[in-house]
Amino acid sequence: MFNFTPLLGAQSPAAASQSLLELDGGVKVLIDVGWNEQFAASELKALERHIPSLSIILLTHPTTSHLGAFAHCCKNFPLFTQIPIYATTPVISLGRTLLQDIYSSTPLASTVIPPKSLVESSYASGSSPTDPTLQLLQQPPTAEEIAHYFSLIHPLKYSQPHEPLPSAFSPPLNGLKITAYNAGHTLGGTIWHLQHGMESIVHAVDWNQVRENVLGGAAWLDASGGGAEVIEQLRKPTALVCSSRGAEKLSLTGGRKKRDDLLLDTIRATVIKGGTVLIPTDTSARVLELAYLLEHAWRKEHSDDSGDSPFRSAKLYLASKNVGATMRYARSMLEWMDENIVKELEAVEAAATTKKQHKRTDSKQIGSRENESEGKTAGPFDFKYLRLLERKKQVDKILSRKGAKVIIASDASLEWGFSKEILQKIAAESNNLIILTDSRGGRGESNINEESLGNLLWSWYQERRDGVALEPGSDGQNLEHVHTGGRELQVRYAERVALEGRELLAYQQYLATQRRLQNQIPIGNGATMETAADAVDDTSSTSSSSSEESDPERQGKALNTSVAVANLNRNKGGLNKETLGINILLRQPGVYDYDVRGKKGREQMFPFISKRRRADDFGDLIRPDEYLRAEERDDIDGRDMRDGGPSKDNKLGQKRKWGDVGLQHRLSMKRHQPSNGADRNGLLNGSVAINGHHDPDLDETSESSDSDTDEGANGPSKVVIRTQAVETHLKIAHVDFAGLHDQRSLSMLIPLIQPRKLILVGGSAPETEYLASECRQKLVSTSSEDSESIPNNVFTPVNGQMVNASVDTNAWTVKLSSALVKRLRWQNVRGLGVVTLMGHLAAMEVDEPQAPDSSSKKRQKLFKEDGDDYDSPSPLTESKKRDVVPVLDILPPSMAAATRSVAQPLHVGDLRLADLRKILQSADHTAEFRGEGTLVIDGLVAVRKTATGKLEVEGGGLGLPDYPARHLEPSFYAVKRKIYDGLAVVAGG
Numbered sequence: 001m002f003n004f005t006p007l008l009g010a011q012s013p014a015a016a017s018q019s020l021l022e023l024d025g026g027v028k029v030l031i032d033v034g035w036n037e038q039f040a041a042s043e044l045k046a047l048e049r050h051i052p053s054l055s056i057i058l059l060t061h062p063t064t065s066h067l068g069a070f071a072h073c074c075k076n077f078p079l080f081t082q083i084p085i086y087a088t089t090p091v092i093s094l095g096r097t098l099l100q101d102i103y104s105s106t107p108l109a110s111t112v113i114p115p116k117s118l119v120e121s122s123y124a125s126g127s128s129p130t131d132p133t134l135q136l137l138q139q140p141p142t143a144e145e146i147a148h149y150f151s152l153i154h155p156l157k158y159s160q161p162h163e164p165l166p167s168a169f170s171p172p173l174n175g176l177k178i179t180a181y182n183a184g185h186t187l188g189g190t191i192w193h194l195q196h197g198m199e200s201i202v203h204a205v206d207w208n209q210v211r212e213n214v215l216g217g218a219a220w221l222d223a224s225g226g227g228a229e230v231i232e233q234l235r236k237p238t239a240l241v242c243s244s245r246g247a248e249k250l251s252l253t254g255g256r257k258k259r260d261d262l263l264l265d266t267i268r269a270t271v272i273k274g275g276t277v278l279i280p281t282d283t284s285a286r287v288l289e290l291a292y293l294l295e296h297a298w299r300k301e302h303s304d305d306s307g308d309s310p311f312r313s314a315k316l317y318l319a320s321k322n323v324g325a326t327m328r329y330a331r332s333m334l335e336w337m338d339e340n341i342v343k344e345l346e347a348v349e350a351a352a353t354t355k356k357q358h359k360r361t362d363s364k365q366i367g368s369r370e371n372e373s374e375g376k377t378a379g380p381f382d383f384k385y386l387r388l389l390e391r392k393k394q395v396d397k398i399l400s401r402k403g404a405k406v407i408i409a410s411d412a413s414l415e416w417g418f419s420k421e422i423l424q425k426i427a428a429e430s431n432n433l434i435i436l437t438d439s440r441g442g443r444g445e446s447n448i449n450e451e452s453l454g455n456l457l458w459s460w461y462q463e464r465r466d467g468v469a470l471e472p473g474s475d476g477q478n479l480e481h482v483h484t485g486g487r488e489l490q491v492r493y494a495e496r497v498a499l500e501g502r503e504l505l506a507y508q509q510y511l512a513t514q515r516r517l518q519n520q521i522p523i524g525n526g527a528t529m530e531t532a533a534d535a536v537d538d539t540s541s542t543s544s545s546s547s548e549e550s551d552p553e554r555q556g557k558a559l560n561t562s563v564a565v566a567n568l569n570r571n572k573g574g575l576n577k578e579t580l581g582i583n584i585l586l587r588q589p590g591v592y593d594y595d596v597r598g599k600k601g602r603e604q605m606f607p608f609i610s611k612r613r614r615a616d617d618f619g620d621l622i623r624p625d626e627y628l629r630a631e632e633r634d635d636i637d638g639r640d641m642r643d644g645g646p647s648k649d650n651k652l653g654q655k656r657k658w659g660d661v662g663l664q665h666r667l668s669m670k671r672h673q674p675s676n677g678a679d680r681n682g683l684l685n686g687s688v689a690i691n692g693h694h695d696p697d698l699d700e701t702s703e704s705s706d707s708d709t710d711e712g713a714n715g716p717s718k719v720v721i722r723t724q725a726v727e728t729h730l731k732i733a734h735v736d737f738a739g740l741h742d743q744r745s746l747s748m749l750i751p752l753i754q755p756r757k758l759i760l761v762g763g764s765a766p767e768t769e770y771l772a773s774e775c776r777q778k779l780v781s782t783s784s785e786d787s788e789s790i791p792n793n794v795f796t797p798v799n800g801q802m803v804n805a806s807v808d809t810n811a812w813t814v815k816l817s818s819a820l821v822k823r824l825r826w827q828n829v830r831g832l833g834v835v836t837l838m839g840h841l842a843a844m845e846v847d848e849p850q851a852p853d854s855s856s857k858k859r860q861k862l863f864k865e866d867g868d869d870y871d872s873p874s875p876l877t878e879s880k881k882r883d884v885v886p887v888l889d890i891l892p893p894s895m896a897a898a899t900r901s902v903a904q905p906l907h908v909g910d911l912r913l914a915d916l917r918k919i920l921q922s923a924d925h926t927a928e929f930r931g932e933g934t935l936v937i938d939g940l941v942a943v944r945k946t947a948t949g950k951l952e953v954e955g956g957g958l959g960l961p962d963y964p965a966r967h968l969e970p971s972f973y974a975v976k977r978k979i980y981d982g983l984a985v986v987a988g989g
Helices: 041-053 070-076 089-105 115-125 143-151 255-271 287-303 323-331 339-357 369-374 392-400 418-426 453-463 502-520 529-535 545-550 561-570 577-587 658-672 696-705 743-753 765-782 854-866 893-900 913-922 971-981
Strands: 002-008 018-023 027-031 056-058 085-088 154-156 177-182 190-196 199-204 239-243 276-281 315-319 386-389 405-410 433-436 468-472 478-483 488-498 717-727 731-734 758-761 827-829 832-834 840-846 883-889 906-908 927-929 934-937 941-945 951-955 984-986
Touching: 002 041, 002 239, 018 041, 018 190, 018 199, 027 041, 027 190, 041 070, 070 089, 070 143, 085 089, 089 143, 089 154, 089 323, 115 502, 239 743, 255 276, 255 287, 255 405, 255 433, 255 468, 255 478, 276 287, 276 418, 287 315, 287 323, 287 386, 287 405, 315 392, 315 418, 323 386, 386 392, 392 405, 392 418, 405 418, 418 488, 418 717, 433 453, 453 488, 453 731, 743 765, 758 765, 913 927, 913 934, 913 941, 913 971, 934 971, 941 971, 951 971
Parallel strands: 027 056, 056 085, 085 154, 199 239, 239 758, 276 405, 276 433, 315 386, 315 405, 433 731
Antiparallel strands: 002 018, 018 027, 177 190, 190 199, 468 478, 478 731, 488 717, 827 832, 840 883, 906 984, 927 934, 934 941, 941 951
């Protein structure tokens, strides 16, 4: 069984992705916890409802649309951190820096407390109602808490199957295997393959087949086979979940080189006039491709002394609040990048070694620091010309200086980060330019009418209402820069303001209610999930139909805090006797009696909390990170974690001692102090000096950056939205650096994958419908199944719609007799055991006695002690009824002779011609491909493979006439023998 439900991202303009996979046995897998740029908590309601029944969680990309809500779920959903989470190492590291950047850049990421919850909290406490228009913010996770949440993720490597561990409230996974493959879109981006019984599921959302400067292409094709076939692990899955974004986008003629030249020509046309170029992008994924390209372009232009390039006078900057940590992680994960990056690093190390061996005499080595750094060779991400800006005052100082500048800033949506502030300050100049690298626009699904700045500028670029400026390119083609014509741009700013008076009282009432609910719900590791449900079960002892109707929605598992709030507010009071039910014996002191007459279910029994510890066949499960030394812990955001991680004393509503606040403030100030003189001189995070000299811009701004503090309140606060009108005269250009699949990639690879069921998500409704119609036509021509069933196997669900994509097979379970098992002869085909059976199927009764109940044992013991006669139950009453099961046994002698002549040999396996070529070459035969799909051996034998997978061998049984001394086996028979060796020949009888 396989049911698929898209929670976010299906037939929607929003890029957020959340997918729920339900497998046989109640196993539920959540893939991605994406969020939109508006950070609306209402979009997580569907996810919150499924959390108590999740088995594992998988993450695919370190972007907002794939893990933006991860820290929010960990902090606000109590059961979320108890679910095992899996991702690759780059997704863990870069995702951590992304969320730290988001929460330090915009207060909207903290999410607004629903006004309904504030009103209900004030009503429960007996105070006056709260203003429903009040926008109070929840407490955001700190950088240390975000680092702790990401330390809970289990790291995986590419192409290594892994059997995950289930959550404490999940059924057994029954041999579920997950495997990560390179997606190509981001560093560490993943195509997930899930194998569960007969279900082979491939989840591929946001991948890129094109090879780029930093990232290699997606791991669909087999390089050993010439790149014409999909790798065996991803071929012919029972279900393929694929994104439809970019289905109507045509690929750029010229490929990656044309795209890079187009970006450089667009920048050159603006900086030659002394203008400023803004390139908004994300903070952890696609920024690596842009930073690498521009840094190496600046290196090339500065190394050419003969040319007069405008890049030599233009400054290059990268602005993001956590970009230093992002680049440190990138330099430590070069093995995850394209092989050209590794070769470049090896060349730099070899040049440094050669230079060290041929160094000059000691007298000539003594020189200034400038001469040392001038000859230093930089690695792939050791930036020589790209300056990193992490402070707002640094950005303001750079923008106040005249001259040509190129600034890469986060975020691509222009809703948060430095990109919004830079856009406001450069919008008035017509010489300035903004380059959009993503055509999605970043529109939020929850607020369609209110468009983001990125989406609005993209619509202006498509309208071209005020004309287009044509700039000459290096290849002779014109570059299009769209005029904005002085149009007014409404820029929204979200500010965090401290709470005072009645607002603070309303927040404290809400906090007290949440704290009381968390105390009532035992969500720790020591309690089972059923007990957690018992503690806050509303009126399960009554005949309330509303409780029974909502039980399937809760998945029959533990309730979340939000459900407990609803139950609490339904009674308009605290957890009284009717609310607690039988649990009043545990929850309220001094209560020793409860009337169970007329009760049903668990209300008839005394409540019991089972202390269950997570363990396997080898003992209790431990976390290795709990036994690490302080110096072995990961360097989170450039801070030494030996000062302590997230304090357990700072829980929701927890009181603190008077001296704790000052201590935490001193520790935070200590972490923010620069550790060496390099940061004070403006050389941030691995940047080297320009031609041996410091950048004077950063020298001056670094003095003010030490005193630059985070604006806004740190305690209870609310969000205030203000809007500012900005008159725009800058130009708009577009160069596609999204790194996503296009129409050509989708139309070529999906027929090669040959999925039995195809589920399209992750795109707008027109894109999804267009790709669905194309796939129905292409899969009909390539599939061997009934052409009438292909249209029904392509699904285009919407958010919240469940799709049944189970494999269409008929399987029965039979029991083998011991005599038949002894006669089985297994053969190995590519790691799989193959055997053929021929037997006699009959129905037999199987006795499965049941162990006596413990109560019957006690009853029997009591009767024996009293000396009374006790009639022991008969064996029939202590055992189950005899079950009739199908059993396959050996054939009787009378039937064996008749069926032996009917059984024909059966060849099992799929031998590829490329593998056959290697096998024959290792056996001293000459084998080469001639024509299309024809393998010629020794010039005498030709092997072809038909469309149905059948191998055709043509040729004579002669040996090699030129090599009589080698005593080779005749070619024809040698080829047939090697083919048979690669297959399993099984036959009945």
